[in-house]
Structures are given as C-alpha cells and as structure tokens.
Amino acid sequence: MRSTFYFLAFLAICLELSCIDRHPKADLVLFNGNIYTLNETQPKAEALAVADGKIVYVGNNVNANQWVADTTSIIDLEGKTLTPGFIEGHGHLMGIGENLLNLDLLETRSFNEIVELVKAKVDSAKDGEWILGRGWHQDKWFVLPENMIDGFPTHHKLSEISPNNPVVLSHASGHAVLANAKALELAGITRDTPNPEGGTIFKDL
Structure with a gap:
C-alpha cells in the first residue's frame, strides 16, 4: 500500500x-x-x-x-x-478643416485640373480676394506639366488665370506651396530673394 x-x-x-x-x-x-x-x-x-x-x-x-x-x-x-500601441493615420485636423473651407485638391490628378479649379474660384471671387487651397501632390498626377523645376510646376499657368487674385496652394504634406505672381508680389518675393533657412524658392532663371 x-x-x-x-x-x-x-x-x-x-x-x-x-x-x-x-x-x-x-x-x-x-x-x-x-x-x-x-x-x-x-x-x-x-x-x-x-x-x-x-x-x-x-x-x-x-x-x-x-x-x-x-x-x-x-x-x-x-x-x-x-501602454498599448496607437495606430494613427497622421491626420492633421486643422488641415482637414482648411480643405473643407478652401479648395480641396486631394483628389486632383494633374496640374491642369488644379488650374481649372482655381479658375472657377477666381471667376466667382472679387478682385484682390485670396484663393487658398490644399492637398495637391505631384506624385498623383497622371500628366505632368511642362517647364517643371525639380519636379514642381512654375507659377505661369496659375498667374495667367488669376492676375488680380493672390493664389496659394499648399502641398498635401504641408511642406510646399504653389503661389501665383500676385501672391509673390504681395509677399515681396522676386528673382533676387534669397532662399529662406531650411527652404527653397524655385526660380526659372
């Protein structure tokens, strides 16, 4: 036992x-x-x-x-x-709100499409009224414009359709802008303006 x-x-x-x-x-x-x-x-x-x-x-x-x-x-x-990991889509809430208030360029697929949207806005705006937009990205463009500088378009097409309205269009990343001649004039930017610290002004010299 x-x-x-x-x-x-x-x-x-x-x-x-x-x-x-x-x-x-x-x-x-x-x-x-x-x-x-x-x-x-x-x-x-x-x-x-x-x-x-x-x-x-x-x-x-x-x-x-x-x-x-x-x-x-x-x-x-x-x-x-x-803490548990956070998965965040990197959305900038202020930028998303600006898209709704101004020209939303997130879905644009060419620079010409952007120019057309700006022209439609200019046609309904008063002289001197600022035209603001946000969300364009050159990597999404199916057709590239002529006379690009380092992968970015020059201001000329925008300036032609908006001679009396300053236009500033922010890149989707927020790290670049397209500006027309009127906006450059009001900002005091000329061919002789030096590049700002940490940035570049593209010039078609």
Missing part, C-alpha cells in the same frame, strides 16, 4: 514537471512595468509576454517567469509605464 502511494506521488511529480516543461515559451518578456491594459477587469499589470508577434500573457512577475526560456529576450521596465 505504501509502495503504491509513493509510486502515485512520484507519478504526479513527473506529470507536473512534464507539464511545466511543455509550457509554451515566449520570445520576449517584460518585467517590473506599470502596464496599462485598457481592460476594465484587469486595468494594470506588471509583466507581459510576447510569442510569435502576439501578446500571450499579461499579469504579474511571478507567473510571467513560466514563459521564460533560454532564448527569451528579457526587458526590465524598472517601473516605467507601458
């Missing part, structure tokens, strides 16, 4: 050790963190394990140890805060 008891105890220990050995291991384990989970039932944790690019464990340091193998990368967060 006693031998049977010892055998069963030994068997139980072997099974337990076997289960431990078969526990899946993680590629990465983070310890000692202030982890925000956004899970109402478990709002915070101190450890996290990742396997095959997926989070497989979120909880305490003690239980996180079972995910550690010889090949596991370990990071001690030292109490630092960890």
Whole structure:
C-alpha cells in the first residue's frame, strides 16, 4: 500500500514537471512595468509576454517567469509605464478643416485640373480676394506639366488665370506651396530673394 502511494506521488511529480516543461515559451518578456491594459477587469499589470508577434500573457512577475526560456529576450521596465500601441493615420485636423473651407485638391490628378479649379474660384471671387487651397501632390498626377523645376510646376499657368487674385496652394504634406505672381508680389518675393533657412524658392532663371 505504501509502495503504491509513493509510486502515485512520484507519478504526479513527473506529470507536473512534464507539464511545466511543455509550457509554451515566449520570445520576449517584460518585467517590473506599470502596464496599462485598457481592460476594465484587469486595468494594470506588471509583466507581459510576447510569442510569435502576439501578446500571450499579461499579469504579474511571478507567473510571467513560466514563459521564460533560454532564448527569451528579457526587458526590465524598472517601473516605467507601458501602454498599448496607437495606430494613427497622421491626420492633421486643422488641415482637414482648411480643405473643407478652401479648395480641396486631394483628389486632383494633374496640374491642369488644379488650374481649372482655381479658375472657377477666381471667376466667382472679387478682385484682390485670396484663393487658398490644399492637398495637391505631384506624385498623383497622371500628366505632368511642362517647364517643371525639380519636379514642381512654375507659377505661369496659375498667374495667367488669376492676375488680380493672390493664389496659394499648399502641398498635401504641408511642406510646399504653389503661389501665383500676385501672391509673390504681395509677399515681396522676386528673382533676387534669397532662399529662406531650411527652404527653397524655385526660380526659372
């Protein structure tokens, strides 16, 4: 009877050790963190394990140890805060609002199309009224205009259809503008104007 008891105890220990050995291991384990989970039932944790690019464990340091193998990368967060990753479309809310208030050029597919939209706006505007637009991108143009400088069109076509209205059209990135002759005149920009720090004024000299 006693031998049977010892055998069963030994068997139980072997099974337990076997289960431990078969526990899946993680590629990465983070310890000692202030982890925000956004899970109402478990709002915070101190450890996290990742396997095959997926989070497989979120909880305490003690239980996180079972995910550690010889090949596991370990990071001690030292109490630092960890939050879920944010996926953001990089939308500029002010720019989106400006698109609605002014000429929306996001869907334009050629410089000529932009010129036509500006002309329609000029035809209904008073002399001296600013024509503003945003969203053009030369990489979306199916047909490229003539006389481009470093991949950007010159002002001449815009200036021809808007001699009395300053026109400024911002690039989709916000890092470039197309301006007509009237806008350049009001800004005091001439052929002799030096490039601003960190920028370039394209000139068809």
